[in-house]
Each structure stands twice: as C-alpha cells, then as structure tokens.
Amino acid sequence: MKWDRKTSGKIFESLCRGMTIMAALVLFLVLGRIFFEGYQVITWEFLTADPVEGMTRGGIFPAIFGTVAVTMLMLIMALPLGVGAAIYLVEYAGDGKAARIIRAAVNNLAGVPSIVFGLFGVGFFVLFVGRNLDAVLGRGLIFGQPAMLWAAATLAVLTLPVVIVTTEEALRAIPLSLREGAYALGATRWQVIRGVVLPQALPGILTGAILSVSRGAGETAPILFTGAAYFLPRLPVAESPWLGIPMINPLDQFMELAYHIFIMATQSTNPTETLPIQYGTTLVLVALTFLLNLTAIAMRFVSRRAVVRR
C-alpha cells in the first residue's frame, strides 16, 4: 500500500519534469535549427543590400527597414493610448464598474485572433477612415489604400492590451506611501501622477513598450492586407514637405521581415532555391524579437529590485 503511493507519486513527478524539459527543449530545437541553417547567410551585405534577381539573391535591408519603421509608428500610436488607459484604470477608476468593463474589454481584445485585426484594419482603417478622409480632402486616392500608416494602426490596436497590462502592473508596483506623501504635501491628483507616479513607473512603461514592439514585429496576419508589400523597388521614404529632408513616408507600402518569410516560403517562384535566404531572414527576425524580450525581462528584473530597495 505504502509502496503504491510512493511509486505513483514518483511516476507523476517525473512525468511533470519530463514535460517541462520537453517544452524547454522545443525552444532550443527551434532556435538551434534557425541558427545553424541561418548563420551562414548572415553577412553585412545580407543585412544592408536590396534583394536582386527576383529576390533570389541579395539582402533583406528593405524588410528590416520596414519592420523598424512600422513598429516605431505603431508604438507612437499605441504607447500614449495604452499608458493613458492604464493611468485611468489605476489612478482614477479604481475598482468601479467602468474599470471592470474596460478590463474585460482589454482582456477580450487580447484574445481576438490576429487575422480578425487584419480584417478590421481593411474594413475600418483603409476603407472607412482612409476613404472618408480622401472624400473630404478631395485630392484623389491618398489615404484609402493599404499603407504603412494603416498597418501600424492595426498593429497598435493589437498591441494595445500589452501596453495597458504592463503599464498597469508598473503603476501598481509603486508603493502607496509615495502617493500618500505627495497628497499630504498638498499635491493634486494630476500633480501626483505627473510628478510621482509617471517617473517611478517609467522603467515599467518602457518594458511594456519593448514587449509591444517585439509582439508587433512578429505579427504577420494583421499587415497582410493593410500595407505589407511583396517587393518594393524603393524604400518607403519621401522628402518631408516641411523639413525638406528624407523621412519615412507612412502613406507608402513597405516590406516586412515576418511577411517576407511567409511570402518567400509559400508564394515565391522558387521556394527551395531561396531557402537559405528564408532561414537568414528568420534568424534576423528571431534575433530581433529575442533581444527585445531579453531587454524587457532584464528591465523588469532591475525595476523590481529598485522597488524592493526603496
């Protein structure tokens, strides 16, 4: 009887351990495979040159450029909105009914399939907002077509929950005593937020920003129809009408790493011949998201320790 209890326990425990090892092993297999297939392709030229000869040779610079540009544009839209919403939730709404509904909406938004965001991007941003802007401006088709602006907006909706949740976490980690101290000195609520809460929460907010960039850079489905292009002979850059210097043109289409992998692997003319390029692109994308996640984890670690020390 006693032997039985111990054996079943042991079997169960080693099963649990085995499954954990397996999950970890999958990550190493995935990363290892990508690294060993991809690293031979990675040269300075691969990272900085344009694709040539029908994308069978050359580099992936436009895709790297497009990924950075679209995620930055996404961050400009998602960060203020997400941080503002989180401040409202933590500093104003408390546990009231409004906060509960907003939290439920945010949780639900986080669970919406990425392709649904793609549909929404086409239906709302490109066709509704874009076309109506064009109709108002009356200068022909400018906004009502797939563009980096709309891809970034779609990605911003998708990563909004990431920003809100991490910012909320950061705001909550600030000790109540700091707020109370400021209130005791006669500060108003907005002064407390601006002078005490936001500076303290800054590392946490940056963590959220990095996580959302990592998330946005890896998404493919939302940008399929909202602005990503298979191949562009030029960078999405135009001379700024105000400053007279070249700047990212958000009304242009763009190439993107994740989309590049997808399109090269499934729809290019000769997917087997370009396999090394695909692995190289995958390695660049994975390295990018990996480094971003690593930075986020390190920052979270540091900021938590800082809070404890206080």
Next chain:
Amino acid sequence: MSIANSIASQKDSKATDTMNPLSEVTRRHEDISVSVDTSKAGSASLQKARRVSLTETLAEVFFKVNGYIAIALLGLIFIFLFKEGFKSLLEISPGAFFGHWTLDFDDNKVFRYLWQPVGDNPKLSFVPLLTGSFLIAFPATLIASVVGVLSGIYLSELAPPNVREAVKPIIEFLAGVPSVVIGFLCLTTFATFLQGVTGSHFRLNAFVAAIGVSIIVVPIITSLTEEAIRAVPDDLREAAYGLGATRWEVISRVLLPAGVSGISASIILGMGRALGETMIVMMAAGNAALVTLNPLSSVRTMTATIAGELGAAAEGSLEYHVLFLVGAVLFTITFFLNLAAETVIGRMRKKLKL
C-alpha cells in the same frame, strides 16, 4: 496576447487589496480640495484654485477617454466585421453557407459541402472551414494541455527555486517566438520528418499544424496553471501534509481540485488562441477545404481562408463579404471562449477569496 491576458488577471488579484486603500486616499483628498474651493479666500487664490481644478478636470477627462477607447475599439471590431459580413446575407440565402444539393455522376441527388468561392456559381459552405479549424484546434489544445498543465505543476510545486527561475523565462521566450517562424519550420522541416514517421498521404496536414499550434499554446497554459496552483493558500497544503499525505497526494487531491477553475480557464484561453492562429495553419495545414475527421488529411481553416483569399477578393464582391462573415464567426467563437475563461477565473477568485 493571452499571456498579457493572464498577467492582467493575475495582477488583478493582487490589485484588489492595494486598490481599496488607494481609492480611499484619493477620495479623502477630494473632500479636502472641495472644502478649500468653498472657503471664501482672496480672489487671486480663488482664481489659482480654479485653474488647478481646470487642469485636474482636463487630465481626468483625457485619461478617461483613453480608457474608453479600449471599449470603443472592441465595439468597432464587432461592428465592422458584422457590417461587412451581413452584406453577404443580402446576396445569398443562409442555407448556402451550409452546403448545396447537386447531382453526382450517376444522377443521384447528393448534398455537398464545398468551399469554392471563385467562379460564376460559388460554393460557400462553412462546414469544411469549421471542421478544419477544429480538427487542428482540438488536438493542439489537447497536446498543449498535457504538456502545459504538467509543466505548470512542476514549476509551481516540484521544481527547486533556481530551476524555476531558469525555466520560466525559457517558457516565456517560447511565447515570444513569432508564429510565422513556427509555421516556417513546420513547413520546411517538421512536415517532412512527420511524414516519414506517419507515412501520411499529405505532407502538409492537420496534425503537423496542430503540433505547431500547440507550441504557441503551451506557454499560455503553463503560466496560467502555475499561477492557479500557486494561488492556492498554504494552509490547505500544510493541512494535507500534516495529515500525512505525500507530495503527489497533496497535488492530486488538494491543489488540482482547488486550482481547477484556473486550469480550465487556461485551457479555454488556449483553445481560443489555437482557433485564431493564422500563420502556422496557413503554412502547415495544406489548405485543402475537405470535410474530414482524419487528422492526417490536409485541411483549410477559417483563419487561413481569410488570410489566403482576402487579398484576391474584389472589394465589395460576394466573396469579400463572405470572408468578413467568416471573420465574424471566428470573432464570435473566440469572444465567447474568452468570456467563459474570464467568468471561470472570476469564480475562482471568489472561491479562494483573493
């Protein structure tokens, strides 16, 4: 991002006890400022107080608007999916989404479930897309549940602290791998390997995609299971150990029953994620719209159908509207799965009085 989701729900539990004193403080503070405003002070300081209260109001309104935009976005997604999707119902009868009658080679009347949206006489049965989606999502969730729940138990109860600190980031990293990367590896490497093992007729099939999708789902289930088990109060553990239970008995008789709502919520969320996964299934499932229950057959999911066909569908055409309707169906399913998971988590929190 269901991980974010899970983090949110976990943080909520911690939040409830810190929030109440905070709102208490701010409420008291408001009382004070009100009393300052009503006191008859000099006109200069009154003006200053007015300016301060204007800034305060503006700030509050600004943050409130930001908060409500999250609700508005969810509402807009709902409206725009259904607005475009329902236009297809004006063009064809709802029965066409189920299947159509036709004559086979021997002139017998047969009912067919076909997805052939292009052509003069499009066949628009949702049946192959639904079976395709579930034929991938069910096995994927099953595999991910076994791996995720067991590794969650290991991380919360069995692993030494230093192992836990090392393994948790690894699982988090797994959640951060872009799905297109998993899909790419399934397509180029894993599908060939699996075909060698199973000897299946289709190199790309539902099972390949299910394994790929389960990689994405495992981190969700692992981290939520871990949190659910850790949330069980220590008194329960100690009482069980005090009665002479072994570690396995404590886990199976005390912790798992106590954490069952959290674990089932994680599985429901994982299921929603598996149904909504696009890139992996599009690259690894073969995309043949077959009605089948054979996991080694090539299938076409709702997500892959939208992703593969919207680019080619003319704006405002029947196919275009039908694809939005597919999106609306998908949105509805995942919406209710998310809602169910949230309800279950809420119930758990009440039960454990967190």
